[in-house]
Amino acid sequence: MSDKHETPQPGTDEAVARGRTCDYRDGEPEDNDRWPDWITTGCPLHDSTPQRPGGDGS
Numbered sequence: 001m002s003d004k005h006e007t008p009q010p011g012t013d014e015a016v017a018r019g020r021t022c023d024y025r026d027g028e029p030e031d032n033d034r035w036p037d038w039i040t041t042g043c044p045l046h047d048s049t050p051q052r053p054g055g056d057g058s
Contacts (some may be wrong), residue, residue, distance in 0.1 A: 008020075021042065
């Protein structure tokens with residue numbers, strides 16, 4: 001089991017259970033240095049772009 005402070009790898013059962021929304025990259029440009037094989041934009045666990053408060057339309 002991983003430490004609760006560690007981010008699980010994209011695509012793992014733990015990441016899915018924690019709400020990951022990223023998809024496996026299939027020719028798309030790389031968008032995240034830490035997870036180069038995954039499109040992580042918008043993923044609450046793996047997106048490397050800081051989210052602004054209220055950025056979800058609330």
